[in-house]
Amino acid sequence: MSDTREPEAKRRGSVGSKTPERSVRFESLSGIPIKALYTPADLTGKSYEERLGAPGEYPFTRGVYPTMYRGRPWTMRMFAGFGCPEDTNARFKYLLAQGQTGLSTAFDMPALMGYDADHPRARGEVGKEGVSISTLDDFERLFADIPLGEVTTSMTINCTASVALAMYLVVAEKQGVAWDRVGGTMQNDMLKEFIAQKEWICPPEPAVRIVTDMIEFTSKHVPRFNPVSISGYHIREAGSTAVQELAFTLADGLAYVDAALARGLDVDSFAPRLSFFFDIHNDFFEEIAKLRAARRMWARFMKERFGAKKPESMRLRTHTQTAGVSATAQQPLNNVARVAIQALAAVLGGAQSLHTNSYDETWALPTEDAVTVALRTQQIIAEETGVALTIDPLGGSYYLEKLTDQMEEAALGYVRTIDAMGGMIRAIDAGYPQKEIADAAYRYQLMDDRGEKVVVGVNKYVMKEERPINFLKIDETVELEQIEKVRRFKASRDARRVERRLAQLADACTNGQNLMPVLIDAVRDYASLGEVADVYRRVFGLYREPIIF
Amino acid sequence: MAERTVRVVVAKPGLDGHDRGAKIVARALRDAGFEVIYTGLHQTPEQIVTTAVQEDADAIGLSVLSGAHNYLFKRVLELLKEKGAEDVVVFGGGIIPPEDIAALKTLGVKELFTPGTSTQDIVRFVRQHVRAAV
Numbered sequence: 001m002s003d004t005r006e007p008e009a010k011r012r013g014s015v016g017s018k019t020p021e022r023s024v025r026f027e028s029l030s031g032i033p034i035k036a037l038y039t040p041a042d043l044t045g046k047s048y049e050e051r052l053g054a055p056g057e058y059p060f061t062r063g064v065y066p067t068m069y070r071g072r073p074w075t076m077r078m079f080a081g082f083g084c085p086e087d088t089n090a091r092f093k094y095l096l097a098q099g100q101t102g103l104s105t106a107f108d109m110p111a112l113m114g115y116d117a118d119h120p121r122a123r124g125e126v127g128k129e130g131v132s133i134s135t136l137d138d139f140e141r142l143f144a145d146i147p148l149g150e151v152t153t154s155m156t157i158n159c160t161a162s163v164a165l166a167m168y169l170v171v172a173e174k175q176g177v178a179w180d181r182v183g184g185t186m187q188n189d190m191l192k193e194f195i196a197q198k199e200w201i202c203p204p205e206p207a208v209r210i211v212t213d214m215i216e217f218t219s220k221h222v223p224r225f226n227p228v229s230i231s232g233y234h235i236r237e238a239g240s241t242a243v244q245e246l247a248f249t250l251a252d253g254l255a256y257v258d259a260a261l262a263r264g265l266d267v268d269s270f271a272p273r274l275s276f277f278f279d280i281h282n283d284f285f286e287e288i289a290k291l292r293a294a295r296r297m298w299a300r301f302m303k304e305r306f307g308a309k310k311p312e313s314m315r316l317r318t319h320t321q322t323a324g325v326s327a328t329a330q331q332p333l334n335n336v337a338r339v340a341i342q343a344l345a346a347v348l349g350g351a352q353s354l355h356t357n358s359y360d361e362t363w364a365l366p367t368e369d370a371v372t373v374a375l376r377t378q379q380i381i382a383e384e385t386g387v388a389l390t391i392d393p394l395g396g397s398y399y400l401e402k403l404t405d406q407m408e409e410a411a412l413g414y415v416r417t418i419d420a421m422g423g424m425i426r427a428i429d430a431g432y433p434q435k436e437i438a439d440a441a442y443r444y445q446l447m448d449d450r451g452e453k454v455v456v457g458v459n460k461y462v463m464k465e466e467r468p469i470n471f472l473k474i475d476e477t478v479e480l481e482q483i484e485k486v487r488r489f490k491a492s493r494d495a496r497r498v499e500r501r502l503a504q505l506a507d508a509c510t511n512g513q514n515l516m517p518v519l520i521d522a523v524r525d526y527a528s529l530g531e532v533a534d535v536y537r538r539v540f541g542l543y544r545e546p547i548i549f
Numbered sequence: 550m551a552e553r554t555v556r557v558v559v560a561k562p563g564l565d566g567h568d569r570g571a572k573i574v575a576r577a578l579r580d581a582g583f584e585v586i587y588t589g590l591h592q593t594p595e596q597i598v599t600t601a602v603q604e605d606a607d608a609i610g611l612s613v614l615s616g617a618h619n620y621l622f623k624r625v626l627e628l629l630k631e632k633g634a635e636d637v638v639v640f641g642g643g644i645i646p647p648e649d650i651a652a653l654k655t656l657g658v659k660e661l662f663t664p665g666t667s668t669q670d671i672v673r674f675v676r677q678h679v680r681a682a683v
């Protein structure tokens with residue numbers, strides 16, 4: 001009952017007071033004030049069981065599995081994709097040979113927005129931001145020689161995720177792999193598209209209907225597959241604070257659960273396969289606290305709001321990625337250090353899966369050398385540092401536990417606001433999360449501009465002359481070749497069959513049946529990604545965003 | 550007679566949805582006293598030039614992070630020329646490698662701002678290089 005209660009000033013007056021505190025902001029990146037010292041007094045009010053519990057047990061604060069990395073390390077899953085399918089297939093194989101343990105696919109903007117490579121709106125964009133995919137043939141080439149019964153694949157694709165899933169399942173079928181052995185994740189989180197990543201075709205209601213179709217379909221036919229990766233990463237990258245990222249992501253999750261329940265599904269039939277995806281930014285302890293708070297909050301929502309019975313329904317499993325926005329174009333090798341520290345935070349935060357950025361990614365897609373360093377970063381953490389030898393090693397830290405509590409409380413405030421608006425879809429219609437993000441992004445930029453936040457190499461420790469580095473360049477011939485391949489593919493099909501399938505798809509869209517079986521039939525008969533997207537455009541209409549800045 | 554306020558169209562051409570920077574630039578320019586028209590996402594070069602002509606814009610700021618900058622900037626410049634609107638200042642930013650920056654400037658892009666730029670640099674640029682049409 002002594003030192004821990006002494007006021008700050010008195011404590012500062014003791015040994016070491018010749019060094020008064022620096023004039024920096026003592027607060028986390030999301031603005032939570034940070035004290036000089038945390039003590040047991042910061043953690044009164046809750047028992048260990050209430051606040052933490054054991055790993056693998058409600059409320060899962062310390063981790064979703066009983067053995068965590070002692071049983072199996074996190075999946076090292078490097079996001080990859082560029083050029084034509086053969087280019088990406090080669091990068092997939094390279095990364096697997098270098099020890100990554102799962103695939104993660106980046107698609108180009110035309111595929112992400114529902115345009116085939118030969119569409120006028122794809123001009124200049126083919127293969128630039130990810131791999132060019134328009135047809136089933138592209139998908140087969142993308143996964144050539146990759147056993148889909150043995151490797152899990154994550155696909156970062158959203159408004160056309162239904163097509164990607166259909167194509168993936170047909171490729172598996174062609175490999176002789178039964179769907180109940182197929183494992184992977186579709187990002188397929190449309191709510192965060194309207195909020196942050198901005199890849200859309202139709203408005204929120206039909207978009208969520210398609211997501212729900214995929215949740216329902218996979219729960220019955222592809223049980224090892226995660227049909228959604230409810231994402232905070234993009235929300236954070238668009239400029240939100242860590243607290244907003246946490247709140248908006250979970251609120252999106254609540255909306256998907258609501259939608260699936262409204263469909264008549266039993267919560268325990270689909271909730272175990274809802275997965276998540278968080279950003280890992282610079283504030284080391286805040287990011288660890290964020291993941292722990294996320295697990296605890298989600299477990300409580302699933303149990304108390306939705307009455308889930310299975311522990312698997314309450315477990316927040318998450319992929320993580322080191323923060324793209326924290327990387328600098330100046331002195332790019334510094335990004336290796338940033339990524340290493342962020343990756344460590346992801347591991348100490350108990351992530352199930354991790355992508356580490358390459359140091360050259362502020363300039364271009366990663367070169368082979370750069371992506372190797374990024375993968376090795378994870379391997380060094382796993383094999384050399386010892387941090388994975390025990391579960392939740394930072395659990396019990398006065399600072400970390402207090403920060404976890406504070407983030408949970410702050411995030412709950414936002415969730416209550418969104419609840420009061422009628423849920424996330426209503427909040428999106430009202431422009432609420434979009435405005436919060438734009439405001440936070442602007443505030444952050446002003447702090448950067450004024451030097452109130454130090455960015456090493458950019459507003460402090462700046463170097464006039466920098467050694468140039470070599471970037472990956474996507475050859476312009478990729479676009480021409482892909483266009484040619486798509487044209488030939490389309491010319492070689494039974495065009496009438498495709499037309500019939502697309503008409504059936506349009507019917508399924510309007511009569512409310514689950515789209516997936518009809519879509520898979522259409523893909524088997526060689527309907528292209530753009531053609532399916534065109535059906536969605538025609539039937540559901542185009543989304544127009546509110547102009548908010 | 551006082552010059553009218555400089556009008557800037559801030560646009561996102563192509564399929565790229567990364568609008569954090571474009572929105573910040575739009576807001577910074579607005580806060581600095583310029584008239585800003587933000588087009589929103591997924592604009593074709595045709596739509597952007599039409600907006601700029603309709604709105605009597607003095608400058609167009611294009612934001613491209615998708616790697617499609619060479620085609621998109623070039624197309625906007627071509628269309629401005631076709632419409633006889635060549636004195637509209639075209640600038641922009643995003644993820645654009647140094648050698649492409651040089652090439653685009655040769656084509657007529659006035660300035661390109663890459664990651665790490667402060668909003669004040671952009672405000673200063675517009676003040677110095679963009680005049681309201683008489």
